[in-house]
Amino acid sequence: MEMNRSEPRSGGTGSGLAPWLALWGAVGIVRALLDWGTYWMNLIAAGQALTWGALAVTAAGAVVWLLRHPAAAKAHGLRTALPLLTVLAGVALLDYVGAIDAFFAPMLRALVLSAVFVYAGVSGYRGMLAVGLWLFAAAAVMGVWYLGYAPMVLEGMSGLALLAAAWLLRPGRRPARS
Secondary structure, rough: OOOOOOOOOOOOHHHHHHHHHHHHHHHHHHHHHHHHHHOOOOOOHHHHHHHHHHHHHHHHHHHHHHHHHHHHHHHHHHHHHHHHHHHHHHHHHHHHOOOOOOOOHHHHHHHHHHHHHHHHHHOOOOHHHHHHHHHHHHHHHHHHHHHHHHHHHHHHHHHHHHHHHHHHOOOOOOOOEO
C-alpha cells in the first residue's frame, strides 16, 4: 500500500517537532489571553515571564538534542540556522531603524508562520498548507480591517496554528491511505 504524502508517517522527521510546536502554540494562546486581560490589570510581566520560560525550555531542549545528535547537528546545523538567523537579523535591523511598532511584530510572526506552513504544505504535508493559508487569511483580515486588535488576535491565531501543526505532526498519527 502506497502512502499519501498529505500526512507525515508515524515517527517521521516532523513528529519530533510536535512538542515544541505545542509548547509555543500554548504560549501564543496564553499570551493573547494575557493581552486581553491587560485591559483590566497589568499582565505584561506575566506574558514576558511566560515567553522567557518557554525560551529557556526550548534552549534546554536544543542543547540536549545537540548533545545527543552531534552528527545530525553538524550536517544540518548551518542549513537550518542560516535562514533563521537571516530573518532574526532582518527583524533586528527593522527594530534598530524604528520600523517596528506594536502592530508589526504580531503581523510579521503570523506572516512568517504562514509562509513556513505553506512551504511545508507544498513540500508534501497538505494539512500544513491549509493551516498556512488560514493563518495568512487571518493576518490579512486583521491587517486590513481590524489592525487595532491585531496584536491580541494574531498572537492567539498563531498559537492555534502552531497547535494545529503539532496535532498534524504528532507521533503515532495514522498516515492517509490512497
